[in-house]
Amino acid sequence: MKTLNFYIAALMLATGQVTASANERWYSDEQVTQGEQLFRQNCASCHGQNAEATPNWKQTDANGNYPPPPLNGSAHAWHHDLELLRRTIREGGAKIGGQMPGFEDSLSASEIDSIIAFFQSKWPDEIYQRWSGRFASSDLPSLDEALAVLKQPVTRLLRQRIGNAKIDDVAETSVKDVWQVRIGNRYIYLLEGGKYALMGDLVNLENGRNLTEQSRRVAVVETISEFDDTDLVIFEANGETKATLNVFTDTSCPYCQKLHSEIDNLQEAGITVRYFPYARGGSGGPGYNHLRSVWCAEDRSQAMTDAKNQLFDDLPPGDCDAAAMIDRGYLAGNKIGISGTPALIKSNGEKIEGYRPYQELIPLLLQQP
Numbered sequence: 001m002k003t004l005n006f007y008i009a010a011l012m013l014a015t016g017q018v019t020a021s022a023n024e025r026w027y028s029d030e031q032v033t034q035g036e037q038l039f040r041q042n043c044a045s046c047h048g049q050n051a052e053a054t055p056n057w058k059q060t061d062a063n064g065n066y067p068p069p070p071l072n073g074s075a076h077a078w079h080h081d082l083e084l085l086r087r088t089i090r091e092g093g094a095k096i097g098g099q100m101p102g103f104e105d106s107l108s109a110s111e112i113d114s115i116i117a118f119f120q121s122k123w124p125d126e127i128y129q130r131w132s133g134r135f136a137s138s139d140l141p142s143l144d145e146a147l148a149v150l151k152q153p154v155t156r157l158l159r160q161r162i163g164n165a166k167i168d169d170v171a172e173t174s175v176k177d178v179w180q181v182r183i184g185n186r187y188i189y190l191l192e193g194g195k196y197a198l199m200g201d202l203v204n205l206e207n208g209r210n211l212t213e214q215s216r217r218v219a220v221v222e223t224i225s226e227f228d229d230t231d232l233v234i235f236e237a238n239g240e241t242k243a244t245l246n247v248f249t250d251t252s253c254p255y256c257q258k259l260h261s262e263i264d265n266l267q268e269a270g271i272t273v274r275y276f277p278y279a280r281g282g283s284g285g286p287g288y289n290h291l292r293s294v295w296c297a298e299d300r301s302q303a304m305t306d307a308k309n310q311l312f313d314d315l316p317p318g319d320c321d322a323a324a325m326i327d328r329g330y331l332a333g334n335k336i337g338i339s340g341t342p343a344l345i346k347s348n349g350e351k352i353e354g355y356r357p358y359q360e361l362i363p364l365l366l367q368q369p
């Protein structure tokens with residue numbers, strides 16, 4: 001998986017020479033004091049009270065994950081410019097397959113700066129100087145540019161072969177010198193510096209994990225989490241939600257209708273169903289206009305139930321703004337490669353193809369991952 005170390009390597013490659021610079025630090029003592037408090041509350045459980053953990057930070061765990069690295073100057077944090085440090089703290093590591101949570105919602109920009117001030121106060125002058133020298137200049141390449149430089153050689157031959165197809169992602173895998181490329185919802189592995197391409201799933205036989213499937217699920221979760229509850233038609237669990245089921249649905253599809261006729265059983269079992277529209281055949285498909293009407297209805301749940309029962313008389317015209325969701329849902333479904341409706345997706349991104357009777361579905365959803 002792509003790790004922060006990967007970004008670091010990219011940055012080092014692209015930033016080149018280190019120059020000396022002044023001793024002045026960018027932050028004030030007050031920021032350090034405030035940052036210390038916030039660090040202890042938010043970060044110390046993983047990075048240690050004084051940002052010293054984990055000393056053995058280059059060693060991955062049994063699942064191939066990196067532990068939290070020390071931030072006290074003894075590891076790589078000083079290879080990141082201020083903006084990248086801020087971004088890492090805001091966004092966490094999930095986007096790059098890491099474990100660190102993001103703090104966007106709980107810490108303000110100035111709080112994040114104070115936290116950075118705190119752990120930078122642990123950096124020896126020598127380290128700080130190299131850091132400030134390295135990043136003082138504003139004409140350094142951006143992170144994306146740095147990454148592009150790094151990825152270019154490995155995908156060069158592939159790009160010649162795939163014509164106009166767009167490469168969506170390139171990532172190092174945990175297998176030495178093997179790179180993973182994502183094109184839409186397909187994965188390709190590059191070997192020998194990009195001379196050979198291999199298509200198929202990459203499995204770690206030590207622990208049985210299918211690494212390709214993991215990547216697929218991450219991409220699915222990213223795609224579906226672009227939607228808010230207000231974009232969807234939601235049937236809440238009765239009582240506490242024990243599991244969530246995302247369903248790409250079409251009012252005209254018989255098995256979607258069958259699933260919907262059993263929705264009470266799912267709700268009763270503690271399952272919240274989130275419907276995404278997916279008109280088979282797109283805007284020319286048989287369910288397209290009815291789906292638009294459902295999304296325009298005042299009571300979407302009722303309209304969904306009516307439409308699934310082929311009762312169309314009470315549906316409003318599908319000409320409101322919310323109906324734009326029908327196209328968005330179609331694009332999202334294609335992006336994650338659903339091959340038919342209903343497409344059932346667990347909250348961890350795992351797909352269950354096609355209809356399942358509720359008696360079978362409920363245990364599948366309630367089992368621990």
Ligand code: HEC
Pocket residue numbers: 004005039042043044045046047066067068069071075076077078085088089092093094097098099100101103115116
């Ligand atoms: C649940 C554990 C956890 C918490 C809490 C946590 N981190 Fe992390 N942090 C990690 C892990 C693990 C990594 C390595 C990358 C990854 O897996 O996302 C990391 C990486 C980082 C990095 C990149 C360092 C490098 O050398 O590349 C920075 C900076 C960082 N964390 C800062 C913070 C700050 C500041 C806080 C508190 C606001 C914090 N972290 C809270 C686990 C955590």
